[in-house]
Amino acid sequence: MAGIATSRAGTAPADRSRDARWEFMLQAGRVPAGGKDQREFTRYLCRQLESTAINGMLQVARKSSARDGLLSGGFAGSVFQGLADEEYSRMLAARGGFGLGDQLYRQMTTSAQAIGAYRRTMEMSPAAGNAAQGASQKSDY
Numbered sequence: 001m002a003g004i005a006t007s008r009a010g011t012a013p014a015d016r017s018r019d020a021r022w023e024f025m026l027q028a029g030r031v032p033a034g035g036k037d038q039r040e041f042t043r044y045l046c047r048q049l050e051s052t053a054i055n056g057m058l059q060v061a062r063k064s065s066a067r068d069g070l071l072s073g074g075f076a077g078s079v080f081q082g083l084a085d086e087e088y089s090r091m092l093a094a095r096g097g098f099g100l101g102d103q104l105y106r107q108m109t110t111s112a113q114a115i116g117a118y119r120r121t122m123e124m125s126p127a128a129g130n131a132a133q134g135a136s137q138k139s140d141y
Contacts, residue, residue, distance in 0.1 A: 019044060043105050050101035051093035058085040
């Protein structure tokens with residue numbers, strides 16, 4: 001049980017403050033300009049998506065279990081359980097979860113790299129750029 005409560009030594013407060021920064025930026029409708037901050041922000045968003053998916057699975061699992069009876073918890077119990085499930089899903093995603101967030105991040109970064117390489121190729125080769133523009137302007141009519 002001790003392994004569940006512990007986190008990586010010395011990084012938990014830094015992770016929380018960085019996540020709070022990203023959350024503030026999201027609420028303000030801003031994104032980092034680029035570089036390392038943009039990569040960390042993208043990783044944060046992927047973790048949040050994974051957390052949402054895990055939370056959905058927890059909710060479905062809770063609904064499928066029988067919870068009627070004297071100790072069902074009522075409305076307050078269901079609210080508390082929902083909040084607890086949200087926190088469990090965040091914790092699972094922060095620790096790697098099911099790998100969905102990491103896989104999504106890898107896919108996004110490789111796609112961005114491919115798009116960047118394509119754009120650089122088009123900028124370096126004026127002939128290729130002109131051919132591509134001419135091809136897109138042709139019409140069948």
